[in-house]
Amino acid sequence: MQLSQIKGIGLNTEKYLNELGINSAEDLVEYYPFKYEVLENTDPKTIKDGDKIVVGGICENRPNVFHFNRKLNKMSFRLNTGSLVTNVTIFNRAFLKSKIDIGTVLTVAGKYDQKHNMITASELKFGLLSKPEITPVYHATFQISSSKISKLITNALPVVTVKSFIPSYLSEKYKFMPKANALNIVHHPDNKQELDKALNVLKYEEIFKFMLKIEHLKSFKQKEGGIPRQIDTSKIEKFISSLPFKLTADQLKAVKEISEDLISPNRMNRLLQGDVGSGKTIVAIITLYLNYLSGYQGALMAPTEILASQHFQNITKLLPNLNVILLTGKLKSKEKREAKEAIKTGKANIIIGTHALISDDVTYQNLGLVITDEQHRFGVNQRSSLRNKGKSPDILYMSATPIPRTYALTLYGDMDISSIKTMPQGRKPVKTYLKSEKQITEVLYMMLDEIKKGHQIYIVAPLIEESDKIDLENVYKLEEKFTRAFGKICKIGLMHGKLSNAEKEKVMDDFKEGRTKILISTTVIEVGVDVPKATMIIIFDSYRFGLSALHQLRGRVGRNDLDSYCILISDKETKRLEVLTKTNDGFKISEEDFKLRGGGEIFGLRQSGDMNFKIIDVKNDYPLLLKAKEDAENFIKNKKYLESQNQEIVKDLINNQSLD
Ligand code: ADP
Ligand code: MG
Secondary structure, eight states: OOGGGSTTOOHHHHHHHHHTTOOSHHHHHTOOOSEEEEEOOOOGGGOOTTOEEEEEEEEOSOOEEEESSSSOEEEEEEEEOSSOEEEEEEESOGGGGGGOOTTOEEEEEEEEETTTTEEEEEEEEESOOSSOEEEEEOOOOSSSOHHHHHHHHHHHTTTOOOOOOSOHHHHHHTTOOOHHHHHHHHHSOOOHHHHHHHHHHHHHHHHHHHHHHHHHHHHHHHHOBOOOOOOOHHHHHHHHHTSSSOOOHHHHHHHHHHHHHHHSSBOOEEEEEEOTTSOHHHHHHHHHHHHHHTTOEEEEEOSSHHHHHHHHHHHHHHOTTSOEEEEOTTSOHHHHHHHHHHHHHTOOSEEEESGGGGSTTOOOSSEEEEEESSGGGSOHHHHHHHHTSSSSOEEEEEESOOOOHHHHHHHTTTOEEEEEOSOOTTOOOOEEEEEOGGGHHHHHHHHHHHHHTTOEEEEEOSOSSOOSSSOOOOHHHHHHHHHHHHTTTSOEEEEOTTSOHHHHHHHHHHHHTTSOSEEEEOGGGSSSOOOTTEEEEEETTGGGSOHHHHHHHHTTSOOSSSOOEEEEEOSSOHHHHHHHHHOOOHHHHHHHHHHHHOGGGTTSSOOSSTTOOSSOOTTTTHHHHHHHHHHHHHHHHTTGGGSHHHHHHHHHHTTTOOOO
16 A cells, blocks of 8 residues: 555655655554653652652642743743652743643653752653553654654554464464554553563564575575586686785685585585675685686675775776676666676676666576675575576675674574684774764874874764754764864865765775875765775764674774774763774674664664564564574475465565475
8 A cells, every 4th residue: 555545644754754664554554663652650659869750740830931042941830749749840841831720730750859859851741641651652754753653653554454474373373463453552552461462473473574584595405406516726726826915714714615515516505704804805706716717607796886896896906807897776777788788698707786786687698606795784585586596506695794603593594604703914903992072182183193194084974964853963064074174184085875876986986096085974884895094983973873883884994904993982872882992803792782782783773684673683582583483494394385375475475486
């Protein structure tokens, strides 16, 4: 059902919803709250100084209002709760003054200051609470608030028909309520017990869907043969010894595991895990070369245009005799046609690109290998579309986000894993400092030192526009600031998502070639970008990122034997961020992310990707996850998908591929 068919959604609202990833009425009702606020009366006997309390009572005077300026005002009145007579102060509610008088019944929530007998309230409601009130809170934007989203969902719920992906025999086994009920409750919870039951149904569904896909991919692997190959390994040895550096033991081990996979008649389905800067790219290049030597085309897929073109340049340099081409969504249509032609006729040996590589209109002549870089940025759906390209290409996934082993085995259950655990020799750990906004002058001096040495600096701003309520340092403001400080001694580049492809490439090139010394950027630099002379990265509003995402960003520096620095600027969540000042071990950091935030946001910003679940939290919901995994295994093993009522479910889940 289209969004525009829902009451209250006009063109603008539709656009704002799209920005939140909501594209249909079905998406809207499955846009789950990220948390709930609970308003519950505090037991008067337990109230102590400094407590956050919720109390209801009768107003005993006309409120006093004081205006500090146009934006700030304060309202005060006296409240009698029966057991307590106290003053209440609340900011910016002057507009309610006319509705409050002697005798008005109110409930307030806020902090109790016993000495001054005062509550500084953050919330005010008319009437008393008859029972705890649970309010869902949705991720919102500047244009569309959480309460607006809530209203729209309320309008949508009665008119949208939702489809459940839980087979009925499992619903019965677990005594799950119907999905429509669960959705209603999740958006309008009445009490905690009911809410937990409803959440459980939706969580189970989400994880069952995911696990069914994984089991499906696994069964693929067992059934299909791969490409048996003959490879002249002397050429590979020669290539490896011609490299400007010696491969590390782990890199060599990964190469060995991969070449055994390639030579074997089974299909390769391998994950190459390794911390940022551990040198996965060269392993990928060797793999592409191995595949080429055995007579097949190879493709390398990257999540961003910048990264794709960086790989393209690297590979062209290292394998000058091969025909390497670049295919991204933003090529001009003539270039695209030519690229596709070269892929189809087999003229292209190696194809580098973004997910344009797997679009339906790209036909390969004889694709033998597909590699995805930064796999965690892609979804499990892409994993299955990849497999359908070519006859049965071998597949290598690369990821810099090491996830704790137990979770990896479950969530990447369909893959073999190679790990690069040690860094290339001579790497020094990135020195990481946590600074507050006030300490910016110190930071400027540190920057000056680096610039004087001829080094380069990344500056990261989280967003290009103020699309969030929180006032963010956006790239433009930062540009202004840093131009004032350094404009006379060096050039500053500006990179963000709204630039065209050509512009982005130019900005990146200028920085790579050292024409600009400072690069101010949104997180488009997050993945893979490699500029050896960059020795400092400064991240504003660091608290907005997950630790793993910050570690990835930090991995942009420290790529050689120079001393390098990461400066985290934040006034909030400093305790969490301190972890980064103490360790450079990506594995430990992701464990810490799990501990602190659960797996839900392990990759920092919410983005489409393997483990970007809507409501599952990998860590806290792990028992449910295991249960769903077992059910999905049985579903496949016992051919439950053959039962007519389940066929619909399966068809939708695995891109219309049949299971037999
Ligand atoms: P990542 O694993 O994060 O993708 P890269 O493959 O981009 O890391 O490698 C980071 C840098 O380390 C690159 O500049 C690369 O040339 C260099 N590098 C890779 N392997 C080695 C090695 N064995 N010795 C020295 N430098 C290496
Ligand atoms: Mg990389």
